[in-house]
Each structure stands twice: as C-alpha cells, then as structure tokens.
Amino acid sequence: MSAKIILFDAYGTLFDVYTVKEKCEEFYEGKGESISRLWREKQLEYCFLSQLTQKYEPFDQLTRKGLQAALDQMGENYDTERIDTLFKAYEQLQPFEETETVLKQLSGRKTAIFSNGTKGMLDPLIRHNGFEELIGSISADGIRQYKPAPAAYSYAMEKLGAAKEDILFVSCNQWDIAGAASFGFKTVWINRKEEPLSRLGFKPHKQLNSLEGLAEIG
Amino acid sequence: MSAKIILFDAYGTLFDVYTVKEKCEEFYEGKGESISRLWREKQLEYCFLSQLTQKYEPFDQLTRKGLQAALDQMGENYDTERIDTLFKAYEQLQPFEETETVLKQLSGRKTAIFSNGTKGMLDPLIRHNGFEELIGSISADGIRQYKPAPAAYSYAMEKLGAAKEDILFVSCNQWDIAGAASFGFKTVWINRKEEPLSRLGFKPHKQLNSLEGLAEIG
Known part of the structure; x- marks a missing residue:
C-alpha cells in the first residue's frame, strides 16, 4: 500500500487497556479482570455519548x-484517592507483546499515535514505556471531537500536513476502523479476537490478528 | 411539572423489544432470549456508529x-427470508403491562412518540397494538439524525410546534435521557432495572420504575 504515514490508535491497539487489572486487583481482590472490562466499556460509552x-x-x-x-x-466502594490511584494505571498500561518490535521495524517511516486520550494521558504513557524515540502523539482533544467523528480524523490529517490517501490508519477497534474508513483513510484492522466483520458495510483494507506483519503492508 | 406535551420514546419505553424472543425461539430453540438481547445491542451500536x-x-x-x-x-445460520420474518416481529412488539392503561390515563393530554424507528416501523407497531387512537408518531428519520444528537430532539420540537420547556420527554434509555436533558427537555427516566444513574452528570427530573404514576407527574 506504501502509505506515507502510519497512524496508530493507542488504547487496545499499541497498549493493552486490560493491564489495569493488576492495579484493580490490589484493591478489589478477585475482581480486577471484571472491573477492567467494565471500566473500558463505560469509558467508551461515555466518550460516544459525549460526542x-x-x-x-x-x-x-x-x-x-x-x-x-x-x-x-x-457495588464496590471507592473514594477520590482510590480513583486517582487507579487512573494513574492508565498512564502505565503495558504494550502488547509485539508493539515495541513492530515500532522499531517502522522506525524509518513516519508514524504517529492518534487517540481520543488527552496529551496529558498519552505522553506519560509513551514515556513510561520508553517509546518517546519511536513515536509521538496527536490527541483528538485538540479539536474536542472524538473518534469516530469525521472531524476528528480530519484534525489528525491537518496536524500531519498530509492528504487522506497518504495515511494508513491502524486500530484494533472496529468503530475506529468504521470512522477512519468512511472518512477516507486506508485502514488495517488489528482483529485480535477474531471478531466477525461489522454488517455496517465499511471494509478495512487489511486485517491482521496482531501488529506483526504491519511493516510489510504499510 | 405540567408539561404541555408528553413525548415518549418507543423501543423499551412503551414497547418491550425483548418480546421478539418468541419469534427468535421458533427458529433458534433455546436461544431466543440471547438473540433478542444481542440483536438490541447491535441495533443500538449500529445506530450510534451511523450517527x-x-x-x-x-x-x-x-x-x-x-x-x-x-x-x-x-454462529447461527440465516437467509434473507429468515431476516425478513424476524424483522416483522419488530412491528409486532408487545407493549409493557401498564402501557395501555397509562396512555388511556393521558388521553386528555397531548402526547406523541418520538423514536429513531422509521415511520414504516412505528405506524404498523402502533396499529398492531390498537393504539392509533391513543398516540401518534414522529420519527428521527425525518431529519436523518439519530437520538441522542441535539438535532434530533430539535426536529421533534419543531414538528410539535412547541417550546423546549413545554415538553416532558419519557424514556427507559439512559442515553436518550442524556440527550433530551442536555438538549433542554424536562425528562422522566423509566428505570425498569434499577440501574445506577450515569456519572456523566445529566439528571432526569424524575425517575419511575415503570410508566405508572406518569399521569400525576406529567
């Protein structure tokens, strides 16, 4: 496809949001996994509802x-301090097994993260993982419009100073692929869980089951 | 509150979407319930993603x-005919136990349905249940913008020729209450399952656990 820029979603794509479960487990024994799932679900629900x-x-x-x-x-108890502590875990998410290798393979290419997360969330996360030499970030917060709204992808494109067709957008989230594809980016869907393709009609240009192989495509 | 117009959401509020499970059960034995739940989930997911x-x-x-x-x-099989047959069940949803009584109690008041469903879905549903003397319908399809977008509630208001403060909006869906309340309607949340109130910050003017009692409020 030879895109000029490879643009990555962050949460669920480069970084595993469910790695907060370890921190959750410290406070809610035996419930870390289910809290981490419901947390992500609610976070997205609120993000979409806000948009x-x-x-x-x-x-x-x-x-x-x-x-x-x-x-x-x-039905769990919490206070502000607890919420602050657990929120901090979002700045310390772990990458997927292959993330660093793939980013290194792409180090000669132009890459960036484009996420709904604020710069204040993304940059500490990149630093925490030692990726600051590998990739930078653009936040949809810059235009106060969330992905998958067209205005969000348009903002990323402007920030990159690129044309639609120059961008290859990579995400694990089907809603993000829907937005990016219908906006006009080329897309790669990282379908980690072998979900069926949406019936909504958009199609990713390519599906992979992890980030591996991206260097050959992009 | 003495609103001039009581505006109802349809699906889940006046009519029980999960009553399609009986028809689903005919084709997928033992799975009617779970299909009906997932169907509703996917319908809403697609509606929001489309918006x-x-x-x-x-x-x-x-x-x-x-x-x-x-x-x-x-992982279930189907063909176009099967989809057509099951879709038909959406025009034959059953009302909740109290729906007809409450609509009759409100028969001296101005009421309407405002739904994301098309007129072609809503009007047969109203007729099927013999409610055509009790209530009419407005569809967000008229403006091709789905609730909970502000443009949708604005369209309903214009169709009714009413002011924001004249409208009491009734829905079982918290996302719909979020949209209507943030647009500026007075709202009653029919919280049938005793869900916790969203942390997003909007507040319904009143919560009920069924439509009963609405005549006293509206």
Missing part, C-alpha cells in the same frame, strides 16, 4: 467517570 | 443488520 450529545468532556475525565460507573455497577 | 460517523442509514436497515450481526456473533 453524540455534543457535550465534550476530555478523555481523562471520562476515564475517571467510567471507572466510577464500573465500580457503581459492581 | 457518530455521519453516515446515516434508516433504522429499519440497521435493525436488519443488527439482527444479522447478532446471528453472526452467535
């Missing part, structure tokens, strides 16, 4: 509120 | 695609 109702709130706030909602739903 | 990406598709099409996606995910 749909056109009442923007930054992703760090929605991530905190999503955690509170998950704990509410599970 | 988020600004690629409008009418709700009847999204309802069909949502059913296909549910069956895909469950």
